[in-house]
Amino acid sequence: MTMAELAKIPDDAFAELLDSIGSSDTQHVDPRRANLRGFVALVSSFDTASLPTLPVGDDVLEEFLVNDCERVFTRTGNQWSLRLDVRVATLRALDSDGRLTAFDGANDLSDVACVMARRYVAGDAPPLKEQSVEELQGTATASEWLSGTSIHLPSPVEARAQQLIESMLRPLRMLVADGFFGRTGELEMLTDYAEVLPPSSRRAGAVRRVKRILNLTDKPPILIHGPGGVGKSTLVAKFVLDHVDAGEAYRFPFAYLSFDRSELRLEQPLTLLAEAATQLAALFPQVSGDATALAQSARASVTSVLASSSDRRAAKGSWSVAMAYTSGDESVLVQRFAALIEAATGTRDLPNVWVLDAFEVAQRQSPAAIDRLWVFLERLQTVCPRFRVVICGRVPMDVHRTIALSLGDLDPASAGELLRMQLAPLGLPEAFIASVADAVPPQPLSLRLAVLLIRREAERGLATDDRQRQVLFQLQGDNVLGVLYRRILDHVGDPDVRKLAHPGLVVRRVTADVIQRVLAKPCGLGTLDDSEARTLFEKLRREVAIVIPAGPDTLTQRSELRRLMLPMMTKNSPQLVAQLRRAALAYYRDRKSFEDKIEELYYRFSLGQATETLDEAFDSDAARELEDAIEDFPASSRVYLANRLGLTVSPDILKEADDLSWARQAILTSRRYLDTGDAAAALEIVRSRRSDVVYPLTAAIEVEALASMKRVDEALATARSVMDWATNHHAPDTFIDVALLAARIAEDAGESDQALEWLSQVDSVAAAVEDKIAGWVARVGIVRVHRKAGSSTSKQALKVREGLISDVDQLTSRDRSRNPALVRDLAAEIGEEVPSVARDALRLGGYKDPATSVQPRRKRRKVEPPLTHSEWGRVFAKEIDVDVSGSVSKRVSEEFRFESDESAF
Numbered sequence: 001m002t003m004a005e006l007a008k009i010p011d012d013a014f015a016e017l018l019d020s021i022g023s024s025d026t027q028h029v030d031p032r033r034a035n036l037r038g039f040v041a042l043v044s045s046f047d048t049a050s051l052p053t054l055p056v057g058d059d060v061l062e063e064f065l066v067n068d069c070e071r072v073f074t075r076t077g078n079q080w081s082l083r084l085d086v087r088v089a090t091l092r093a094l095d096s097d098g099r100l101t102a103f104d105g106a107n108d109l110s111d112v113a114c115v116m117a118r119r120y121v122a123g124d125a126p127p128l129k130e131q132s133v134e135e136l137q138g139t140a141t142a143s144e145w146l147s148g149t150s151i152h153l154p155s156p157v158e159a160r161a162q163q164l165i166e167s168m169l170r171p172l173r174m175l176v177a178d179g180f181f182g183r184t185g186e187l188e189m190l191t192d193y194a195e196v197l198p199p200s201s202r203r204a205g206a207v208r209r210v211k212r213i214l215n216l217t218d219k220p221p222i223l224i225h226g227p228g229g230v231g232k233s234t235l236v237a238k239f240v241l242d243h244v245d246a247g248e249a250y251r252f253p254f255a256y257l258s259f260d261r262s263e264l265r266l267e268q269p270l271t272l273l274a275e276a277a278t279q280l281a282a283l284f285p286q287v288s289g290d291a292t293a294l295a296q297s298a299r300a301s302v303t304s305v306l307a308s309s310s311d312r313r314a315a316k317g318s319w320s321v322a323m324a325y326t327s328g329d330e331s332v333l334v335q336r337f338a339a340l341i342e343a344a345t346g347t348r349d350l351p352n353v354w355v356l357d358a359f360e361v362a363q364r365q366s367p368a369a370i371d372r373l374w375v376f377l378e379r380l381q382t383v384c385p386r387f388r389v390v391i392c393g394r395v396p397m398d399v400h401r402t403i404a405l406s407l408g409d410l411d412p413a414s415a416g417e418l419l420r421m422q423l424a425p426l427g428l429p430e431a432f433i434a435s436v437a438d439a440v441p442p443q444p445l446s447l448r449l450a451v452l453l454i455r456r457e458a459e460r461g462l463a464t465d466d467r468q469r470q471v472l473f474q475l476q477g478d479n480v481l482g483v484l485y486r487r488i489l490d491h492v493g494d495p496d497v498r499k500l501a502h503p504g505l506v507v508r509r510v511t512a513d514v515i516q517r518v519l520a521k522p523c524g525l526g527t528l529d530d531s532e533a534r535t536l537f538e539k540l541r542r543e544v545a546i547v548i549p550a551g552p553d554t555l556t557q558r559s560e561l562r563r564l565m566l567p568m569m570t571k572n573s574p575q576l577v578a579q580l581r582r583a584a585l586a587y588y589r590d591r592k593s594f595e596d597k598i599e600e601l602y603y604r605f606s607l608g609q610a611t612e613t614l615d616e617a618f619d620s621d622a623a624r625e626l627e628d629a630i631e632d633f634p635a636s637s638r639v640y641l642a643n644r645l646g647l648t649v650s651p652d653i654l655k656e657a658d659d660l661s662w663a664r665q666a667i668l669t670s671r672r673y674l675d676t677g678d679a680a681a682a683l684e685i686v687r688s689r690r691s692d693v694v695y696p697l698t699a700a701i702e703v704e705a706l707a708s709m710k711r712v713d714e715a716l717a718t719a720r721s722v723m724d725w726a727t728n729h730h731a732p733d734t735f736i737d738v739a740l741l742a743a744r745i746a747e748d749a750g751e752s753d754q755a756l757e758w759l760s761q762v763d764s765v766a767a768a769v770e771d772k773i774a775g776w777v778a779r780v781g782i783v784r785v786h787r788k789a790g791s792s793t794s795k796q797a798l799k800v801r802e803g804l805i806s807d808v809d810q811l812t813s814r815d816r817s818r819n820p821a822l823v824r825d826l827a828a829e830i831g832e833e834v835p836s837v838a839r840d841a842l843r844l845g846g847y848k849d850p851a852t853s854v855q856p857r858r859k860r861r862k863v864e865p866p867l868t869h870s871e872w873g874r875v876f877a878k879e880i881d882v883d884v885s886g887s888v889s890k891r892v893s894e895e896f897r898f899e900s901d902e903s904a905f
Contacts, residue, residue, distance in 0.1 A: 032060045037068055037082065037090040039105040042121075043114045044141070045072050045079040046106060084144065092148035100149060112138035117145055120153045128154055128162045129245070133170060136163035157285050164282035168256055169244060172237035179421045180238045182414025183231065186224075186405060190239045193222050193403070194388050195351050196252050197243065219403070221377070221389035223359075225396050226407035228563060229445030235407065236357055236392045243353070253341045253352040255279045259361040262624040265646070266362045267369045267672060268305070269376035270326075273333055274298035276354065277340070284344035291344075294336055300870040301329040304846055306646075307820050325846055325869040330379060332866045338383040339865065351386045359393030364630070364638075366648035367399060368672040368681070374400050415442035422451040426458050432468045439475040445560055449485065450475060452545045456491040485564045488545055497539045499523040501546050503569055505557040506580045508602060509550055512537040518583045522576065566632060581606045589617070597622040602629065605637035611660040614640055639665050648672060659693035666694075670701045679708035696726065696734035700741050707745045707905040715745055732769045736762050740774070743781060748905055752789040756782060756796075773819055776811065779804060780822065783829045788901060805830050808837060820844035828900045831893030838889040839880045841896065846873035848895065 029037075032054070040046045054061055065080060072081040082090070094100040100121055108114045116138035119125040131139060140159035154162075191197050224232050240256055255276035257264055265271045274295040281291035305326045342348050356362075362370060381387045396404050410418070416437045423433060440450045454462070457471050492498040504510070504519040516533035520526060528536070540547060541555060550556035557565065569577050585603035588596050597619050604617055605626065614637075623644055630638050635656030642649045643664040654665055666689070670682035683705035686698040699722040706715035719742035726735035743758040759778045766775035779800050786797035804826065816823050824841045831838035846869030867875070879888045 030060060030063070032058070033064050033068070034090075034093075036060070036064045037086060038094060038099075040080075040082050041087055041090045041094065041105060042103060042117050042145070043106045043108045044111050045074050045081045047079050050106060087145055088148045091146055095149035095151070100151070113141035113145070114138075117142035120146065120151055125153070128159065131162070131166075133163055133166045136160075136166060157288065161282040161285045161288065164279070165244070168279065168282075169241065172240055172256070175234045175237040176241065179418070180234065181418040181421070182410045183235050183238075183407075186235060186407065187238060187242075189405060190222065190224075190235075190390060191242070193219065193390070194239075194243065194353050195386065196353065197246060219388065220401045221356075221391050221403070222405055223391045223393065223397060223402040224405045224407060225393050227394060229443060229560065230407045231410070231444040232392050232394075232407055233357065234444065236355060236390070239390070240355055251283065251345075252350050253280055253345065254283065255354045256357065257354060258357040260358040260628040262627050262645070265302075266365055267372050267646070267648070268302045269373055270298040270302050270330060270333060272354075272356075272376075273337060273380075274302075277337060280340065280344065287340055287344045291340055294333065294340060297336075297868050297871060298329075298333050301326065301333070301846075301868050304820070304844070304870050307817070307844065325848070328848070329846075329868040329870070330376060332868050334380050334383055336865050337380070341384065348384060349386060351388050352384045353388045353390065355390045355392070357392045358628075359391045360395070361627070361630075363393055363395060363397075364647075364649055364653070365642070366650065366669045366672065368669065368676060368678070369648050370397075370400070371676060372672070409442040410444065410447075412437065412442060415440075415447060418444070418447050419451065422448075423454060426455070426462065428454075428458075428462060429468075432462075432472075435468075435472055436475065439472055445563075448560060449488065449564075453488050453491070456488065456545055485561060485568075488561070492543055492546070494539055496525055496536060497543065499525060500536060500540050501543065502565065503573065503576055503580060505546070505562070505565065506569055506577050507584050508556060509599060510537070510540065510547070510555045511553055514584075514587065515540075518587045519580070522580050522583055578607065594622065598625045602626055602632075605633040605641060608634040608636050611636075611640055611658055618644060620644065636661060643668060659689070659691050660697075662689055663694045663697040666698055667701055670698075670705070674701070674704060674708060677708075679705040683709070692729075695722075696729070696731045699725075699734060700737040703738055703741050703745075704905075707741075710905070712745060712749055712905075716742060719745070732765050732771070735765055736771065736774045739765075740777060740781070743785075745905065747781075747785050747788070752785050752791075755785050759785065772810075773815065773822065776804075776819075777822055777825070780825045780829055784825070784900060787829070787897075801830065805833050808834055816840050817844060824896055825900060827893055828896035829893075831896065832886065832890045835880050835883075835886065835889035838892045838896075839877045842873040842877040842880070842892065844873075846870040847876050847892065848872065 036051060039052060048061070048065070051061070068083060068086045069080045070083055072079055091100065094103065103118070103121060107118070112134050116125060116135055120139075120142055125131075125139070126135075128136065128139070136159050139154060140156045140163065143153050143156045143159055146153060224235060226232055240254075243252070243254065255272075256279070257272050257275055259266065263271060264275060277291045277295040277298065281288035281295075284291075338348060341350070341352055362373070377387075377389060391402065396402075396406070409415075416434060419433050419437055420430075436450060436454065440446050453474070454471060457467070460467075462468055462471065489498060489502050492501055500510070500515065500519060500523060504515075504523045507514060507518060510519070512530070512534045515525075515536055516528045516530065520528045520533070525536075537553075537555075541549075545558075546561060547555040547557055581603045585600060585607065588600040588603065591600075600617065601619065601622050604614055623641060626641065627645060627647075630641055633641065635653050636658055638653055639649055639657035639661045641647075643661060646668065648669045649665060654662060654669075657665060666685050670685045673679070673682040673685070682701060686701045686705070699718075703715050703719045703722065706712075706718060719738050722738045723735055723742070726732070726738065739758045739762045743755040743762070746752075746755040746758065759781045762778040763775050763782070766772070766778060783792075783797060783801045783804065786792050786794060786800075791797055792801075808826065808830065811823075820841070823837060824845050826834075827838040827841035831841070848869060849866065849872060876888060876892055880892070883889065
């Protein structure tokens with residue numbers, strides 16, 4: 001049949017033809033090859049040794065492997081796997097022949113896809129909501145395998161959506177795995193606040209009805225706060241799981257957002273929106289495509305603004321444009337998120353609940369960062385009137401309005417219930433358990449440690465009154481938590497293992513090699529050979545009350561014990577702690593894996609090493625893995641790590657930093673204040689410390705803050721002073737930064753000659769120190785100032801402009817991606833002549849909605865849903881690629897020029 005004949009076949013007939021081709025292949029293949037297909041149809045991978053034996057010299061095996069299979073890499077090495085199309089056709093044929101339900105081929109109990117496929121074939125697979133994360137992954141794969149059969153099972157999309165939900169909820173389920181006790185009033189308060197589940201009382205229901213009538217749904221966030229170990233996370237876990245597991249009747253838009261995840265950035269709220277959209281896609285698969293697209297757009301917007309903010313040589317006007325674009329993107333994406341909720345649920349009247357956990361991480365940052373988040377939450381509230389925010393942190397908030405929910409001790413009845421449930425397998429007398437409840441403070445952490453201790457004591461017997469009395473005496477002391485910890489250690493039978501547990505567990509990750517090379521001498525164990533170290537490791541592994549597995553042949557201390565032990569050890573034995581940390585650093589710094597780099601940085605931070613030393617060893621990816629351990633570090637290291645991760649810290653921490661880290665943090669914090677319009681706060685910060693280390697780094701911020709406060713004369717006088725200082729101290733970077741800023745201030749003030757003089761000086765200094773980017777920024781500034789002053793035809797203006805056009809290819813792709821503001825300024829001046837620059841500016845920095853354009857003659861387009869600046873940038877970049885007339889690049893350059901010409905201050 002020719003291609004022309006094929007093209008005339010109707011779609012339905014063509015589909016039948018394809019089906020017949022597939023079924024014919026399955027039906028007419030060599031029976032021995034078909035048997036091999038069927039044998040491995042329900043296993044993910046196999047090796048040839050597991051296949052049925054074939055006669056010597058039979059070439060069917062080779063045909064089967066070459067035509068029907070593909071090589072895959074597994075944990076056990078290279079294996080074979082049946083191609084998906086062959087697998088689907090084989091299982092369809094087995095099902096149509098009635099042989100699938102009696103399948104007797106290969107079976108692999110360690111292969112979760114195999115296990116789940118067999119369970120669905122047998123009809124005994126549990127519902128999706130009852131499956132573990134691993135089982136859901138297996139179900140998704142099995143669904144693809146069995147898609148051509150009559151077996152009833154969820155679609156891969158449904159299975160993967162539930163898998164995403166369960167992956168998110170797994171740590172929460174672990175928190176309540178041993179039961180939830182007390183906190184009834186607090187839980188009811190949260191339930192009534194969210195307004196999803198039935199109200200806890202008639203009064204609460206009446207209030208809900210009245211509020212709906214009066215439309216009083218702008219509730220402030222509820223803040224759960226209390227010290228570590230009081231049960232905040234467990235309460236939040238119970239609240240979340242009660243709502244998520246309530247059934248389809250109560251399905252609602254929900255997001256669990258924990259700030260101990262480094263990708264969620266307080267100062268970039270769109271990272272929260274992106275994750276919320278991802279979770280919405282899992283909860284409501286019918287909008288998964290649009291939700292995923294929204295998440296991608298939000299992340300693209302964040303990437304764009306981060307690139308602009310990291311553009312050190314960017315002009316002040318470019319920063320202003322980037323901030324305006326960010327604000328506009330937030331408005332667009334928030335509107336789209338609200339529309340997405342309506343599409344998913346059919347209404348915007350359904351509560352939309354966000355839980356912000358580990359908020360103490362956010363509270364470590366400056367007030368400006370929290371202010372930024374609050375503005376975003378208020379913006380989301382305006383389009384989602386029943387938006388609810390539950391925050392979980394350690395301390396209350398003073399500045400922003402919240403509904404405070406302070407967690408204290410458990411009530412006596414709940415404390416007793418917790419102990420009875422946890423100790424039930426031991427069969428202990430009720431009177432003894434009641435005495436334990438009286439002896440231990442009714443805090444969840446204290447009670448858990450008491451349970452660990454009693455379980456250890458029970459191994460030696462607790463049947464007699466005398467033994468029970470001994471245990472009760474052990475529970476008494478002024479510092480009960482400390483007493484409990486020491487008692488748990490006392491029950492480590494082997495004295496050498498006890499030495500490993502304390503002080504050895506100052507080291508975060510313990511292996512046999514770490515015992516031998518790091519811990520042996522500081523812990524008083526002398527020199528150990530490989531066998532002795534391995535023996536001690538295995539003994540420590542059995543101390544389950546103290547350590548838990550953290551990977552293959554790796555142990556780590558229980559988190560609740562580490563929270564107690566590390567501060568006590570640091571306070572009582574600082575020299576020993578430092579010795580252990582130095583030994584650990586010496587071990588890890590010469591190793592090469594990513595995990596080793598994380599540990600190396602951990603001990604460098606723990607030792608409070610100098611900023612210059614940390615700079616030499618720093619790795620950004622490894623450092624991000626330490627964000628949740630920041631409280632283990634001294635103040636100087638906290639400030640350093642925050643600087644490198646783009647985070648801000650509270651003023652009380654900042655004051656402990658050395659000058660270099662202080663200056664970096666001051667720049668970061670004051671930049672946030674400038675971006676939010678609070679120049680006075682930025683000025684106060686940078687003027688609060690002076691030194692030869694601080695001054696050259698913060699001077700530009702001081703000048704900018706003064707200009708932003710309209711104190712132009714003072715700003716220019718300060719700039720001249722700084723430039724003189726930089727010249728005398730041979731500080732070219734400081735001279736360039738301040739001179740560029742001063743030139744922009746003079747430009748906006750109409751002092752073109754002064755601006756041109758400073759820009760020429762920058763160009764000269766940049767050439768002398770080989771700072772290519774600074775030179776480009778200065779030259780594009782010269783062209784802009786001449787254009788605005790009406791002197792574009794001057795000799796200097798023409799020469800510099802021609803140089804920009806002829807030399808622009810010297811800017812590499814890397815140069816452009818790292819300096820999006822420079823590319824944008826170039827596009828404003830030479831984008832018509834060099835369309836590729838305009839295209840790159842659009843791709844890197846985006847473009848404003850044409851409906852808001854300053855050019856009224858342009859035909860304005862209507863787009864639904866509204867696009868972000870990054871999305872508009874991609875639209876116009878594609879138009880430039882196909883525009884032969886140059887009209888698009890001309891319009892884009894005109895728009896960029898308008899933005900560039902707006903006053904920066």
